[in-house]
Every structure is written in structure tokens, then in C-alpha cells.
Amino acid sequence: MKIRWIRGNETIGFNHPHVFFLTGIRGAGKSSFLEFIGMKYLENNHAVFDLFASRDGENLAWLRSPWAEEKRILLLKGDSVDVDCSWPVKPVDSVTLHDFEKFDIIISSSPFYVNLDQEYIYAAKLTDLLYKRLSWRRLIYCIVREAANLYYSRLKISDNQTQAKAEMVYLIRESRHMGLALGLDSLRWHAIDIDIRSLSDYIIFKNMGQMGLSKEMKFLYSFIEPHTFRYLKPNHFVITTKKGGIGFGVFPYHEWHKKEGENILKALGIKVEYGEIPKQSIDKGTFKTVSDAEHAEIIRLYVEENLGFVKIAQRIGRSSRTVSLHVHGHNQAVERSGFCPACKRIGAPYFDKRVSKGYLFTTEQPPLREAII
Missing domain, CATH: 3.40.50.300 (P-loop containing nucleotide triphosphate hydrolases)
Known part of the structure; x- marks a missing residue:
């Protein structure tokens, strides 16, 4: 130059x-x-x-x-x-x-x-x-x-x-x-x-x-x-x-x-x-939607750290009801379609597995009752 x-x-x-x-x-x-x-x-x-x-x-x-x-x-x-x-x-x-x-x-x-x-x-x-x-x-x-x-x-x-x-x-x-x-x-x-x-x-x-x-x-x-x-x-x-x-x-x-x-x-x-775009959290004014990343973290804490709904809620700053809905929603999606869309979009390891507190189950196993928290 x-x-x-x-x-x-x-x-x-x-x-x-x-x-x-x-x-x-x-x-x-x-x-x-x-x-x-x-x-x-x-x-x-x-x-x-x-x-x-x-x-x-x-x-x-x-x-x-x-x-x-x-x-x-x-x-x-x-x-x-x-x-x-x-x-x-x-x-x-x-x-x-x-x-x-x-x-x-x-x-x-x-x-x-x-x-x-x-x-x-x-x-x-x-x-x-x-x-x-x-x-x-x-x-x-x-x-x-x-x-x-x-x-x-x-x-x-x-x-x-x-x-x-x-x-x-x-x-x-x-x-x-x-x-x-x-x-x-x-x-x-x-x-x-x-x-x-x-x-x-x-x-x-x-x-x-x-x-x-x-x-x-x-x-x-x-x-x-x-x-x-x-x-x-x-x-x-x-x-x-x-x-x-x-x-x-x-x-x-x-x-x-x-x-x-x-x-x-x-x-x-x-x-x-x-691939499909992961969903982000959206501020609706009175509440914020749960992002795919948050959903995957709820499932991870539930399985890997054996935490209950209340403790997970405290960890991520959500209500225990929200945590409960996402855990049950995850299992219902896996039982219905063979995978959880939110987990799949984010590439989470449990996208095709039903989960219970401290455990996970493959889709080949019969549905199990959710653990009581």
C-alpha cells in the first residue's frame, strides 16, 4: 500500500x-x-x-x-x-x-x-x-x-x-x-x-x-x-x-x-x-414463552440431575407448573410421534426418549407412569 x-x-x-x-x-x-x-x-x-x-x-x-x-x-x-x-x-x-x-x-x-x-x-x-x-x-x-x-x-x-x-x-x-x-x-x-x-x-x-x-x-x-x-x-x-x-x-x-x-x-x-429453526422465547407482555433451549434444559435437569419440578423452576426462573407441563408434553410427544419437536430442533440428546425423574426410557418400552414429585 x-x-x-x-x-x-x-x-x-x-x-x-x-x-x-x-x-x-x-x-x-x-x-x-x-x-x-x-x-x-x-x-x-x-x-x-x-x-x-x-x-x-x-x-x-x-x-x-x-x-x-x-x-x-x-x-x-x-x-x-x-x-x-x-x-x-x-x-x-x-x-x-x-x-x-x-x-x-x-x-x-x-x-x-x-x-x-x-x-x-x-x-x-x-x-x-x-x-x-x-x-x-x-x-x-x-x-x-x-x-x-x-x-x-x-x-x-x-x-x-x-x-x-x-x-x-x-x-x-x-x-x-x-x-x-x-x-x-x-x-x-x-x-x-x-x-x-x-x-x-x-x-x-x-x-x-x-x-x-x-x-x-x-x-x-x-x-x-x-x-x-x-x-x-x-x-x-x-x-x-x-x-x-x-x-x-x-x-x-x-x-x-x-x-x-x-x-x-x-x-x-x-x-x-x-434444518428447522429453534424457537426462541417471546415476550408476550404478561408472560414469556419457553424457548426450545429452555425446554431441553428442563428435560436435562429432570433426567441428569434428578431434580423435581420445584427445584427446576427455581433454577431456570419459571413456575413449577410450567416445568410440569413441559415434562409431560415431552413424553406425550415422544409416545405420539416418536420424538419431541422442541428437543429435536435444538439437537438435544433426549429428543426420542420418554423421561422420568432420574431416568429415561426408549420408545420401544411400554409407557410408564410418571414419577410422583
Whole structure:
């Protein structure tokens, strides 16, 4: 990467948790620039966490990059999704901070989730996990294509829009304390709040097309001709820094980047199958429905820990009547259909077995009277 500085003269180091914010029209080369920054961090033995990309699996192109031959790669997936490939795959619920130290490139790709809601919820869980990173031996460079996705993911688990925005700003503000470098991009300048843009160490302008620069950035026209921003090639960019530097740059465009219209899954030999989506808990105002995960936990506590309805209710924060209904409902479903739909959706081990306190029975055995609690 080469930069001709018009004002100031800075060196961009890749051993620091910088925040890069890119903006430009579609096809301007924003994603490839974020990947290029990722390669610079990899060169310095740091990790890349590619969190958000387009629905067609754009970020899976890392798997055919030169880095795939020498770096340890982990793919993340959601529940009810089976991924058949030659790389390690792990459910998001099983990811730990140790994985971010063990693997060099971690990819959360949209095709590995049943739908966008599931992807957003799991993205929020992953960022929550990074909040707990109190010490680190290397940086993690997190790529978020279309930065508004990060806001939407926070909104999925937040009470309101204000809280979601505050959590996103907090993540970016505290990122350096977690050893987290960030690469964010956005089609529109104002799609990302000023509180977030102001935290960027480097703002990168790609081809701006007919949009031009926003009002607060039009001062750049005093340094660079306006038409330049409309004709920037995919490997060209204009950069501003938090120290006031302004420059015109070029970076080597890598050929392994996903091509428009390409079936990246087929190209990489990856097969994905989708199952039924696990049901989440829904707040109905006066009560909350029981999620599939909660149902499976009720059954597990009943069988493995030999707990009664009252103690299970205390453990999970539900009423004993709710626990009773789910245990009996589980057994009725197994007797009627041979499996419990809730347990099957979540992949629970007792999905095809009737249960009693401290015991479980196969479907081949005759129905037994429920134990009296």
C-alpha cells in the first residue's frame, strides 16, 4: 500500500488496534480494502475475525487465499445448520475466547445461518464474548461489512434503539482495551452515527459516485479535486486520519476476492443443509414463552440431575407448573410421534426418549407412569 500525503505524513502501523471506517458506492472496492487491511494484520501475526459479509458468503473467499495454506481457520455456524467442508466448523454457542487465540482466521458467514435474525443474534453473542477479553497476546482485526449490521445485531438483544446504539458505540470506544481492531464500511456516510465515525482512526473514501462528500467533509475539495472522488478505481482511495492527515493511496487488489455472481460455496466444495429453526422465547407482555433451549434444559435437569419440578423452576426462573407441563408434553410427544419437536430442533440428546425423574426410557418400552414429585 502506498499513500501520497497531501497534508501531514503518517505511517499506518498494524500492531495497534486501529478503527478503519470506509464509505463509497457499490462496487467501489470497500470489501477488498477491508480484506487487504486484514492481510496486513495477519502479516504481523495477529488474527482476523470476519464477522459480517454479504448474504452470498463473500467472506468465504478467505478459504482460497494464500493465507488459508499457512493459517488456522475456523468457520462458525448457527443452530439447525449442517456444514460439510474440509475446514473446522463450530457452532457459535460453543465458541470461547480460547478459539480467538487458537485460530488465526475466524469466519462467520451468512450462508451458515438459517436466516438474518439468527445471524444478528449470534453476532451479538460473539461481540459480547469479546467484551470479556481482559488480556490478550495478539490483536483481533474484526471486519464488519455494512457497519449498520453491527447496530442491527445489538438491536436484536437490546430493549430499544437507544440502548443498541449505546452498546455499539461502547464496543468501538473500548475496542482498543480488548485488543480489537475494527474495519467498518458503509454505503452511506450518514447510515452510521457521528458518535461512531468520530471514533475512527482512519476514514477511507472509495468511489463516491454522484453522492459526493457530505457537508462536513467537503473541506476535502480544497485539497483534492471533486471529480477525483467520482472516478476512484477499486484499488484507489482517499484517506483522512484523526491527526488531520489527508492522502491519496493505492493498494494491491487481490485476485482471490469473491467475484460478482460467483457461487462461492460451489467453488470451495462446501455443502450446507438447513434444518428447522429453534424457537426462541417471546415476550408476550404478561408472560414469556419457553424457548426450545429452555425446554431441553428442563428435560436435562429432570433426567441428569434428578431434580423435581420445584427445584427446576427455581433454577431456570419459571413456575413449577410450567416445568410440569413441559415434562409431560415431552413424553406425550415422544409416545405420539416418536420424538419431541422442541428437543429435536435444538439437537438435544433426549429428543426420542420418554423421561422420568432420574431416568429415561426408549420408545420401544411400554409407557410408564410418571414419577410422583
